[in-house]
Amino acid sequence: MQQPRFHVHFTPTYASWINQVEGWFGIITQKAIRRGSFHNVGELTRKINDFVEHDNCSSGAAKPTICPGERAPQGIWWAGV
Numbered sequence: 164m165q166q167p168r169f170h171v172h173f174t175p176t177y178a179s180w181i182n183q184v185e186g187w188f189g190i191i192t193q194k195a196i197r198r199g200s201f202h203n204v205g206e207l208t209r210k211i212n213d214f215v216e217h218d219n220c221s222s223g224a225a226k227p228t229i230c231p232g233e234r235a236p237q238g239i240w241w242a243g244v
Contacts, residue, residue, distance in 0.1 A: 196210060
């Protein structure tokens with residue numbers, strides 16, 4: 164018996180990680196790239212990276228990164244820092 168040529172994978176629409184990713188793309192679209200005019204992919208990439216860096220450093224939420232000018236709290240070891 165021959166193996167099927169295609170195997171269909173189903174991801175439910177209620178998967179929580181998909182909703183979080185779609186929400187993040189929505190934030191990037193609204194706050195960084197909407198109404199923007201980009202002449203090439205490099206400009207778009209730079210704009211998105213600048214937004215992500217700014218958002219990581221200015222957010223009041225828990226941050227997995229140390230922003231420029233910050234020091235790690237005493238007693239906490241950061242990988243590579």
